[in-house]
Amino acid sequence: MMGRNPFTLIERHPCCGGEVHFLSHQSQELGLPARVSIFLPAKALAGDRVPAIHVLAGLTCTQETFLIKSNAIRHAADHGLALVAPDTSPRGADVAGEDDAYDLGTGAGYYVDATTDPWAAHYRMGSYVRRELPALVEEHFPIMAGRRGIMGHSMGGMGALAVALGDAGAWQTVSAFAPISSPSQVDWGHKVTDAYFGGHEAEWAQYDPCLLLEAGMTHPGTLLVDQGLDDEFLSRLQPERLEQAAKAAGQSLTLRRHEGYDHSYWFVQSFIQDHLKHHAEGLL
Ligand SMILES: N[C@@H](CCC(=O)N[C@@H](CS)C(=O)NCC(=O)O)C(=O)O
Secondary structure, eight states, X not given: OOOOOOOEEEEEEEETTEEEEEEEEEETTTTEEEEEEEEEOHHHHTTOOEEEEEEEOOTTOOTTHHHHHSOHHHHHHHHTOEEEEEOSSOSOOOOTTTTSBTTBXXXXXXXXXXXXXXXXXXXXXXXXXXXXXXXXXXXHSSEEEEEXXXXXXXXXXXXXXXXXXXXXXXXXXXXEESOOSOGGGSHHHHHHHHHTTTTOGGGGGGTOHHHHHHTTOOOSSOEEEEEETTOTTHHHHOHHHHHHHHHHHTOOEEEEEETTOOSSHHHHHHHHHHHHHXXXXXXX
């Protein structure tokens, strides 16, 4: 039975034959109001349920960034796919210091569940993007239940790979742009370990794509990953580690390296069409 619709519509705009909705809702996992953006293609507006691709943005971004900057909507419209874009962290958790750095706290939820106070009460983006948000949008929008793709950029690329490898049955397709391949091995992840995990590095076993692969968690589809070779964060993204871990696990991976491209959404929008095609082939 359908529950009460928890979403409040903030803005709605016709776009590419469909509609973009900017929404808020009270999240049970986050214990706070959360913002989410959704693109519904023409077919969904006509009443048919369509598969959705969940899109996870990177550090400093919001629920608006991926939809505005990646050009994903144009191609989602062409394929008749919905897009669901969550925020990158809880907002207003009121944790001391959460706004002090770009890579921890606000805008930096890393799609993990914090286990230690004062972060643990609200920093639960892991459970939010894995379970709460997909279930809610599939209940209240013309989005097909249980037929999902996930993609992301940078911190969101890490999140997309981790979500799909962690529960391959729930996510049929996955792709990433410049993902943080092994967060437990780099300074971004060390900050997360010290703060969100209270020093317990073992928590990364659920969220680090390379650790998941090394533990035998694979996905039956192909992981499509694009990486710019002039990416200013390349040494912390470590695509070579992902390549090694995938090879050892027998995971199908298409890792494309692009001469001259950096970390920005100019890079993302250059290859987004291929990602939408990859998801469409697996979802439709
Ligand atoms: N230059 C940023 C670093 C963070 C960054 O580059 N974030 C990437 C994702 S990891 C991004 O997409 N930023 C937003 C944008 O380009 O619009 C800062 O220091 O604040």
